[in-house]
Amino acid sequence: MSTEEKSAAPRSLAEALRVRDDVSLAALLRSRPDLITPVPTDLTQLATRAGTRASVVRALERLDRFALQTAEALAVAPDPASYGELLALMGGDEQDPAVAAALPRAAALLREQALVWGADDRLRLVRTARELLAPSPQHPSPTGLGPTVREATAGMSPGRIQDILAAVGLPSTHDAVSAVSALGGLFADRRRMAALLAELPGESREVLDRLVWGPPYGQVTHDPAAHLRALLDRGLLLPTAPGTVVLPREVALHLRAGRAHRAPEPVPPPVEAAATHRPQVVDATAAGQALAALATVDELLKEWDEGGPTVLRAGGLSVRDLKRTAVALDVPEPVAAFWVELAYGAGLIASDGEADERYAATPAYDEWRELPPAERWARLAGTWLTATRTPGVVGGRDAKDRTLSALGPNLDRSAAPEVRHRVLALLAGLPEGASPVAESVLARLRWERPLRGPQQQRETGTGEARDDDLRSRIARWTLSEAELLGVTGRGALAAPGRALIGAPEAPRPATATDPGGPGGPGDKLPVHHHRTPPVTAPPTPAERAAATATAARLLAPLFPEPLDHVLLQADLTAVAPGPLERGLADVLGVLADVESKGGATVYRFTPGSVRRALDAGQSAADLHAFLARHSRTPVPQPLTYLIDDVARRHGRLRVGAASAYVRCDDDATLDEILADKRAAGLGLRRLAPTVLAAQADPAALLDGLRAIGFAPAAESAAGDVLIARADSHRTPPRAAPEPVPDGPPAPDDTLLTAAIRAVRAGDLASTTPRKPGPGDGEGGGEDGTPGGTLPRTGAAETLATMQAAVLTGEALWIGYVNAEGAASQRVIAPIRVEGGFVTAYDHTADEVRTYPLHRVTGVAELADDAG
Numbered sequence: 001m002s003t004e005e006k007s008a009a010p011r012s013l014a015e016a017l018r019v020r021d022d023v024s025l026a027a028l029l030r031s032r033p034d035l036i037t038p039v040p041t042d043l044t045q046l047a048t049r050a051g052t053r054a055s056v057v058r059a060l061e062r063l064d065r066f067a068l069q070t071a072e073a074l075a076v077a078p079d080p081a082s083y084g085e086l087l088a089l090m091g092g093d094e095q096d097p098a099v100a101a102a103l104p105r106a107a108a109l110l111r112e113q114a115l116v117w118g119a120d121d122r123l124r125l126v127r128t129a130r131e132l133l134a135p136s137p138q139h140p141s142p143t144g145l146g147p148t149v150r151e152a153t154a155g156m157s158p159g160r161i162q163d164i165l166a167a168v169g170l171p172s173t174h175d176a177v178s179a180v181s182a183l184g185g186l187f188a189d190r191r192r193m194a195a196l197l198a199e200l201p202g203e204s205r206e207v208l209d210r211l212v213w214g215p216p217y218g219q220v221t222h223d224p225a226a227h228l229r230a231l232l233d234r235g236l237l238l239p240t241a242p243g244t245v246v247l248p249r250e251v252a253l254h255l256r257a258g259r260a261h262r263a264p265e266p267v268p269p270p271v272e273a274a275a276t277h278r279p280q281v282v283d284a285t286a287a288g289q290a291l292a293a294l295a296t297v298d299e300l301l302k303e304w305d306e307g308g309p310t311v312l313r314a315g316g317l318s319v320r321d322l323k324r325t326a327v328a329l330d331v332p333e334p335v336a337a338f339w340v341e342l343a344y345g346a347g348l349i350a351s352d353g354e355a356d357e358r359y360a361a362t363p364a365y366d367e368w369r370e371l372p373p374a375e376r377w378a379r380l381a382g383t384w385l386t387a388t389r390t391p392g393v394v395g396g397r398d399a400k401d402r403t404l405s406a407l408g409p410n411l412d413r414s415a416a417p418e419v420r421h422r423v424l425a426l427l428a429g430l431p432e433g434a435s436p437v438a439e440s441v442l443a444r445l446r447w448e449r450p451l452r453g454p455q456q457q458r459e460t461g462t463g464e465a466r467d468d469d470l471r472s473r474i475a476r477w478t479l480s481e482a483e484l485l486g487v488t489g490r491g492a493l494a495a496p497g498r499a500l501i502g503a504p505e506a507p508r509p510a511t512a513t514d515p516g517g518p519g520g521p522g523d524k525l526p527v528h529h530h531r532t533p534p535v536t537a538p539p540t541p542a543e544r545a546a547a548t549a550t551a552a553r554l555l556a557p558l559f560p561e562p563l564d565h566v567l568l569q570a571d572l573t574a575v576a577p578g579p580l581e582r583g584l585a586d587v588l589g590v591l592a593d594v595e596s597k598g599g600a601t602v603y604r605f606t607p608g609s610v611r612r613a614l615d616a617g618q619s620a621a622d623l624h625a626f627l628a629r630h631s632r633t634p635v636p637q638p639l640t641y642l643i644d645d646v647a648r649r650h651g652r653l654r655v656g657a658a659s660a661y662v663r664c665d666d667d668a669t670l671d672e673i674l675a676d677k678r679a680a681g682l683g684l685r686r687l688a689p690t691v692l693a694a695q696a697d698p699a700a701l702l703d704g705l706r707a708i709g710f711a712p713a714a715e716s717a718a719g720d721v722l723i724a725r726a727d728s729h730r731t732p733p734r735a736a737p738e739p740v741p742d743g744p745p746a747p748d749d750t751l752l753t754a755a756i757r758a759v760r761a762g763d764l765a766s767t768t769p770r771k772p773g774p775g776d777g778e779g780g781g782e783d784g785t786p787g788g789t790l791p792r793t794g795a796a797e798t799l800a801t802m803q804a805a806v807l808t809g810e811a812l813w814i815g816y817v818n819a820e821g822a823a824s825q826r827v828i829a830p831i832r833v834e835g836g837f838v839t840a841y842d843h844t845a846d847e848v849r850t851y852p853l854h855r856v857t858g859v860a861e862l863a864d865d866a867g
Contacts, residue, residue, distance in 0.1 A: 009119060013126065014047035016117035018763065024112065025759075026752045031113050032059055033744040039755045041824065042762035050114045056128040058743065059113050065265050065447045069142075070106040071115060071125060073260040075133035076145050076249060080122040083107070092259035093190075102266030135249075137217070137240065143260045144214020145253070146246045149184040152238040164235040168196060183235055187250035196234065197254075203227035208236065208247065212255040213262050216247040269443045271426050273434035277490050282433050286494035287558035290377045290486030291579060295597070296329060297343055297380065298369070301361050302589065303328050304349060307729045308359035311351045316408020317359070322394075330597070334394070337406040338481060341391040344407055346383040347736030352729070359407065362734045369582070373559055378552035381485055381500055382544060385420055388412040388739040392477035414742035419445070419474040421501055424482065427493040428503035435491025438479060442472050486555075496555040502539060502547045540748075566603070568627065570636040576601040584630055590616050591623065605639055610646040611711055620647035646711065653705060653712035660701040662692040662712065669710075678708045764843065766825050790815025790823055791858035801859045802838050805830045811843065815857035827862070 010016040017025070029036050034055050040046040049055060060068065073089040074081060086107070091099040107123070110116040118124045125133075135141035146152070153161060158176040165172055165179055168186060173179045186192055197205065204227040211218055220228055220243060231237040237245040253260070309321035317325070317340065326336035343349045348365045351357050368376055390413040397403060398410045426441055449471060482488045487497035539547065560578050566588065567575040574592060577600050579585075591613040592603035613623060623643050627635050653664050664670050667689045673679050674686065682704050683695030694701050698714060705712045747755065791813060793801070805812050811829045818824070828840035831848070839850045 009122060010117060012047065013051065013114060013117045014044045017043045017047055017050075017114065018767075022756050022760075025756050027112050028114055029747060029752055029755060031062075033746050034058060036747060036751070036755045037744040039758050040762075041759075042766045043759060044763070044766065046759060047114070051126050051128050053128050053132075056115070056126060056132065059115055060129065060132065062449065063109070063113075064268070065450045066102055066267075067106040067109050068450055069261050069264055070103065071110055071129060072133050072141065072143050074110075074116065074123065074125040075130050076135065076141060076143055076260055079130065080118055080124045083120040083123060086123060088258050089253075089260040090264055093257040096264065096266075098266045099264050106266075135216075140215055144212075144216065144262070145249045145260065146214075146216030147240075147249060149187060149235070149238070149248045149250055150180050152240060152246055152248055153180050153183075156238070164233070167233045168235065184250055187235075187248060187254065190254060193251075193254045196236075200230055200234075200236075201227050204230050204236075207231060208251070208255060211247040212252050216252060218245050218247075219243055220245055265447060268447045269440065271430060271444050272437040272440040273430055274437045274491065275435050276431065277433045277435070277492055279433045279495070282489040282492045283494045283496075283558055285489030286486045286496065287489075287555060288486070289483065289489065290496075290555060291373070291559060292597075293380065293485050294373055294376055295579075296331070296339055297348070299594075300325070300329060300339055300343060301348060301365055304360055305729060307352070308349070311357040311359060312405065312408065314402075314405075314408065316405035318405070319403075322406050334392070335484065337394040338391045338484065340406050341387075341389055341394075341411070342380060342384055342485075345387040345389055345737060346380055347734060350731045350734035352731040360729050360731050362731045364734075364736075366730075372552075372556065373579075374552040374556035377486065377555060378496075378500075378548040381487055381497075381551065382548040383736070384481065384485060384487075385424075385500060386417050386544070386739055387737075388414050388416050388741075389737060390416045390474065390477070392473060412740040413470065413474065414740050415471060416474050417739060418742065419471055420478045420482075422448070423475050423478045424487065424493060424497060424501045425503060427488065428498050428501065430492070433492050435488075438476065441479070442475055445471055445475055496551040496558075499550040499554050500547055502543065565630050565632045568631040568633050568635055568639065570638060572605045572636070572639055572642065574603040574605070574631075576603065587613075587618075587626060588630075591618075591626075605642060607642065607646050610643055611650060611706075614647060614650045615713065620644055623647075649711045651711075651713040653710055655698050655701050655705070655712050655714050660694045660696055660698040661687070662694065662701065662705070663690055665690055673705070673708075673710070676708055679704065761826075762824060764827060790825060791860040793858035793860075795853070798856055798859045799833070799853065801861070802830050802833045802853070806833055811862050813860045813862055814851075815859075816851060817855050817857060823857070 010019065017028075020028075028050075032050070032055065035046060035049050040049055060071065063071065070086070070090060073086060077085055077089055087095075087100060087103055090103055107116065110125075115126050115129050116123055117126070132139075133141065135143070135145050135147060153176075156176075158179070161176050161179045161183070162172050164183060168183070170182050170186060173182060186196070197208075203225075207218070207228065208231070217240070218237070220232075220237075222243070224232065228237070232239070232245070235248070236251050238248055240246045256262075303325070309317055309324070312318055322333055322336060322340075325340060326333045329336055329339065331339070340349075346364075346368070347362060348368060349359055350362050352360045368379065371379070389411045391406065391411070393404050393411060393413065394406045395404065404410060422445065423441060426444060427436060430436060446469075479488075479491070482497065483491065486494070487500065488494060493503075562581040563576065563578050564581050564584060566580070566584075567577065569575065573595065574588065576585075576588075580588065580601075588603055590609075592605045592609050595602045595604045610623070614620075618626075620643050624635070624640065627639070652666065652669065653662055655662055662670065662673070662684070670686065670690065670692055673692065674684060681696075682701055684692045687693050696704065702712055702714060792815070801812065804810075809829065811827055814826050814828060816824055816826055827843040828838075828849075828851075829843065830838050830840040832839040833853075836853050837850050838853055838856070839848065841847075842849045
């Protein structure tokens, strides 16, 4: 490297960022949004923030496996390292062509995210990243490598080091430093190292083979065996503590043929297709599931219409109430938790806020029911895709070992939306109609986001992780929930689901016989190979709304037309051969009980269900007319008799509030009630021949009389029959729960442009050379650049300098404090000074501005070479 190139090479991360263009800075800030929260004042502060532990950890966690392996290799490489040295560590002596092809992308990604800086001949890993990834006894490296010879011999006596040199046939040196260098050079020399290892007995080689891929530490006794003594004498094992030895990094790399990782993974694993179906079958299956989803949510909301389960004191549903809901919906408890959470996330249910707090439908539920079925589904699916509440964790334990309950706190998992979207995107990359092998989806996700922290230590030597990490569990839940919701059909992504994530149209299926396809001679099913989509910013609310509208438009033709009729049968049942019109379904849902669901719904008429319809304000004539109008078969005589019989007795008794009372024109009926022992608990007594008073409240009196075989009707204070509707109880207006973001939100283009402009402006002001003045302290550097402190001058000197600059046209460096108290540095060219204000061309903002002089902390002239 020439002298000019050395002087031009960046000496710090800040200098490396300073030479980037705006496009490169925008890519950095988009991939690491925490760096502009808040916007840094200059590039030096940006570089400092990019090197903080929290920010570096977050950036490392978002790397794919090969990029992370590249960073891990740099952490065990010399600092700085050349690109050739990095390639040797990643590809080994054999120079794997796949590694060589993928390494430029990984290195560019690390450099783009400011984890690596410097030219290709001097690559430097950010210090914090090196500390996190470099091997240490407390935190073993994922590479399985140990310390270098220099690090392992740091506390060793010089005499012992000279003994090792003699044992390996090296001449003695005058100092320990040169001795360690000679030993490291021997271990790094492949030819001499091979000769040294050839002298060892087979048992010694077996010991090295056990340590070579890690962990590199082992235990020895105070009197080791001969084969261990041979390794210790030659420095192939070095003591680190009493009874503990380590395999030096240089020795391990020789035994590994130069590779830092046992299994580099330059290429993401493909998502394999388990089966392929016709797209029409997939869409039809998904549409059927979508209809079932709407019916299930509707049934849940109707179940809670008059007030649902009580809210636990800590929030959420009790285990008993979840079981009852599961029985009512005829689904397993985890599936019931999913539907409950989905309705809650969509804002359809909430707590009513009463003293005896219960869950109930919200006013938004009534609005939702008025929407067309496809739009109702799109709202549910859009909610599911972006929700951070994760019903799959219901029944688990939180950090305080408390059970996680449905609708309760601590169910948010900020990674859930990203994982759901990515799983669906992987399905969208398969040929149309193809369902994936679930394990291949999980393997792909683990490659894109390797495990970090304690979970990473559970990985096997082949790089495959156990399936107990949160992202894998969310992915599995996504596959099952998408099928329940109708986003997928038979495991394959349906057309509405593809539109929901904004994916393009499905690619043409590629098979083994297609020369353009990825399959080989043995392939029987299409395989999705490594076509990773470009990383883009999260969709805006407008884009999400457009995607859900498109999904609803694609789904609408797949729904069957609602029916306006049912088939009445003599066994007091009605069969709905398909989805019913809303008005028909509402009335029939009150008049009859659902006996079975599926492609055809079976309703059963009972005395209780008919009485429920009469309580809702219907008369017997209304019910007869309704059934005759909507039945394709004659109304069976048993059903006619049932309605007439219940109607004949309905309303003969009237219940009101005295505490409560019963009145009836037939005093014999009242005599019958008084004589019935089952009515003793109601506290009844006769007030008049046709009136009984009760100690029970009206609701309890109604239930009690119905329990002993009567059919009373409630009445108002004016004597009118009260009509009880199923949807009478609603919560006050409630907002749907907001998703919990996974860190700072990704900045949009407007924010990026403004942030980069502000950082550039602050950097210009902080790095512009200036002449030393009387206000300078220790903050100024020898090169005339400001040392990070604002210039300080008196008011008179500031005014005089400003006025002189107006006459000469020179630029000045000023410190300025705005109305919010935020201090900044600026380079200005004063144009006019009057009335306590200075009007100047602000070089840092690239525009003319006016500043109050009392907010200028000081002023300094720029150096003569500050152009």
